[in-house]
Amino acid sequence: MNTLAPFAYHNTLRDHFKQRKKTWEWFQSDTIKEKQITKFKSDLLKNTYRLDKTSHPEVYEIIREIQEILFIDADVTVYQEYNSTQLNAGISIVEKEAHIVLSGNLLKILSPEEVKAVLAHELSHYLFFKIEDGSFEVTQRIIIALANDYRSDDAYIQTARIYQLYLELYCDAGSLLVCKDYKTVISALVKMNTGLSEVNADSYILQAEEIIKKDPEASKNFSHPEAYIRSLALKYSRDKELSPAIEWNSLIKGALDLETLDIFQQKEVQKYTRDILKLIIAPDWMNTSTVQNLCKKYFSDFTRTAKGMSVDELADIIKKAKTSIHDYFSYVLLDFARVDADLEELALGYTLEIAEQLQLQEAYSKIVRKELKLTARAFKTLQEKILQELVKVNENGENGLYQE
Template identity: 30%
Template sequence: MVSIRVKDEAPQPCYSQTNTDSQVSMQLTTLTPPPYLSNIVSYLKDNEAELWQWFSTHRVDSQRMDSARLHLLKTTYRIEKTTHPRLYELAESISARLGIEGTITFYQAQEATQLNAMLSFIPGEPHVIFFGPLLDTFDDSELEIIIAHELSHFLMWTQDEQQFYTAEQVLNAIAGDQQASACHAESARLFSLFTEVYCDRGALHVSENLDRAISTLLRVGTGLKAIDAQSFLKQSEEILQRDQAGSDSLSHPASYLRARALQLWHEETVSAEEAITSLIRGPLTFLTMDLLERQTLEGHTRTFLDHFLAPAWFATEAVVAHAQLFIPGFRPIAPDLSQAELAEWLLRGDEKLYDYFCYLMLDFIAVDRELEEMPLAQAIRCSQWLGIEARFAELAIKELKLTKTRFNTIRKQTEVILDAANARQEKQQ
């Protein structure tokens, strides 16, 4: 939990299909992964089925695994059980509490002075590497937390048929492709952040001491000999009262976010997971959406178009054809969400998200000129219940090249225009 886990540079962690039932005994009832991790797994299984299948079944040969072991031997000092029996006793106790089976080996990195620890993942073989003078700096209760965090990586990557490890490999493969979009990189980043949240939970699950878990986290990060955990939690709260932007880190959330996330999980309130997710992700921003948020946006776009194009007079051939550019085979149906629910979701976002819906409406206003002022009146009405009327007015005046007087005239006559359009449609039917 405490360590800031660095990435394996060479070789990369090995992967092979293994019988995880013999490695991990799933006796845990309270150590659960953050929902984000499980949701990403479900998304990838449904939307990247071919890639998921390849990574979940692809076997790495023994030569690759031997290469990983050799790399450890070349770059570290292997800590033997005969010289550090207490360390291995701690590891056995931690493994039992996490439900992990496997031979654990410890190493001390060479020429590394910064306090740190990491797991080198080889299925069935937990390899934990220490950086800097960790063993001389921390007592047994603190080492327990550090080791438990690293072994939680192993637990997470081996349980449930290695689905979380597979998800990480799939995300990294997609994000590394030249054709990948920003949402792929954001999903990989968030997956890494929530992985650390999970491993912090593993450490607290083992230690059962929130203050010690937080103080150890801070001691590794700061190098201080003594940390007041409750004081840091107050400091974290002070930060969050001023800044709720979430984590901008690539791999590990900032210490104040990790401390607060641990506290929320420890308190076990009904809304803890939702609060932790919001804590790490921050507000909804259009340009930095991940795969899950983009999927939600696609669904809400459909819902909005069902509301926006609901009047029968609006469903002309040209308008429906334009809608099908967004949603193949589109025909207006009963919306999944109410106007109030959609508006509540939208107002969690930023101005760029508001602009997306504004320009979506502006697109449809210009599609069928024979509808005259009716689409604009419908857009004004929708912008009102969405809560973005002022922004829509600003963009509509600019993009449609209307005077403010002309726009305000149509705005004041919105209900009259729409009532007349509906009445004409009913007559024609």
Template identity: 30%
Template sequence: MTDSTQEKPKPILQALQYHQHICEWLEVNEPKVWHWFSDLDTLEKSIENTRNSLLKETYRLTPESHSNVYELCQLAMQRLGIDAPVTIYQANDGAMNAALYYIPGEIHIVLFGALIDKLEKLELLALLGHELAHFLLWSMDEGRYLIAHQVLEDSVAQAPHNNALYETARLFSLHTEIFADRGAVVATQDYRYSIAVLVKVMTGLSSVAPDAFLSQAKELDEKGNISDAKSHPESYLRALFVDKWQSIQTIEMPTDSAVKLTNEGQAIATNAEQLDAWILSKLKGKLSIHSLDLLDQQQLSRDTSGFFRYFLNETEFETEEVKNQLSMYFSDWDVHQDVLNIDTLKERDFDDSILDYFIALIFDLAFADREQSDEILTKGADVAAKLDVLDMYKNKLKSVLKIPKRKADKLCSLAINLQIDAKHKAAQ
């Protein structure tokens, strides 16, 4: 008799940090939508549509007619720790690709183009591992990553001009493909076959050199490029990601001989977290007002509140007029909450649009109470100097507020003098 209280074994693969953070955000901030997509009736309708689509649009392969494909699929499932019935299909589309059609507890993989003929045995194993990893992710943690995916896709369809929703859905999809690429590595126990599949699907070639493409990817990475892909990261990035991931892993495979995918000999959790952070930076680049996701929006809101508190700290600027302006940003404004550390803000990797935003906040305060505009703008120059953007601030005074050059120079000079005085006092 088995112990029903015994914990399930930990999956070979773990969801990336971005997956986890978005699920947490959606559960807290959109509980009704989350619940609706968790509903069994909603899932049943989706399953029925999936079955009909498979019957209409594909040719079903059998274990008897394509035993080699099914045997490779079983091997990949064993290595990924998956146990479920499998059906494999061939689509009528000529472009090489593959897709998982998700049904809980069942695996349905559709092959497109001449994959069976073009891919070598271990390359096909890698491709099947990739698709099986999609099944693994959607099945993990009671389906929460699938729910998040569905919520985001539906939200973007309902509000196509919401940039934050679009960016979140984009990044979530890209991370999902990165997770699936790791499944290809686990299935083959060699990241090079995963890269080979990427190149063959991209080029249509019958023979490729994975190491040569990885070298090409590293050369491109040195130029500082970031992804602008919508659903799948660029192939060169995917090659870099699996290369870096396998280099920090020690994975005990559920096979006769455990295989270690590592250069270091031991998987370190902090390395995995650093890798996830690096991957996110390659997928989105510097923080920009124009490409905030839901998490960025939340963080920028906290930073905005903290920036106001920092700016108003130990001043007499908080008049009724200024409070009214602050209430337009925060209905529950409380000056006694946390103050933003200006050095922390300087360490953030953002572009000029974020600096423009913080300068605009200062201008809003300055013109909320015109009786103290000059004093607030002088304090703004002081803050801009601490952020190393005093020249940008001075230019904004002239171009946005139309302040004459002489006055703009004077306001900035006053700020510099204030900093000099502060340093003298600190030294005494």
């Protein structure tokens, strides 16, 4: 039995869709029609040269080795694409058939071990689709269908993207399991991306580490993580004791960003918003009917009494998030600062205090100045005035941010 396990993200998304029984059952029963299979195979033969086992025994011997290591029972056929110059490889899976199409002069530029790495990567796609009764293949079809539906939220597009990025890392891990040498897999990866016939894996690892130190941003690609991310993942999955302080999850999913939330991050942001609302209405004097109505507009089932995250916990999350999240929460604070005219400037003072505790003071101050059309001097004067009023309220025994 192979030890190649899907990433946690794959399991989480699979379990998420399995809970939607009707959707899951529909996609699970949606098999490829015979006419589609016939057309696919016809188009494949028209646009490729099929490598048979007699003329290319070395290729099929490599495939046999891979199948033994990964416990794959597929009927594998390899093809060479016509008129292709860029090095590439892709796989199409039809039931128990695996059709691998090579592009460019791959078989001549890559060494036999590097060819093995590429073929192992492609066959790991087959493995991923077949393990656990094909549940991950069903999951992929569901999320791709949702991402391609114009009516769907952008979060589904991001979810499909992240699912695919993790899938490529899974397949890279399959290559590593087969080749047992990350340098071979990295060499194959770099050659495929550059077209060079000679590369130095150690040199590229140093380059990749230099990139991460200067720019630890998440992958911006849609289908495959950047080569430097994949290379570092290969090296440090093998040499775990040498692994630097790299947050792999952040390199794929990235920090919380309002523009790139997946369906799970959407729920996280909703939860954090609820918790900030609980901070806002903690003092009795802030809990007016007008403020309560605004809470209900945010969340129809909102309750003041439900326990939320602490200020410190929220501050830690916000600190790691992107500017778009800082701006979003700042506008939430401003909503409540201005909703009830009877509170006058006290609500603004209180939200400024919350912003400071949540490490949002810079973003919130900027937005307050912008929306209230205040100069820096006018804002400072207003801030001093309302904070003095807030101190008086606290001195009178009103509960606030620091009281339960």
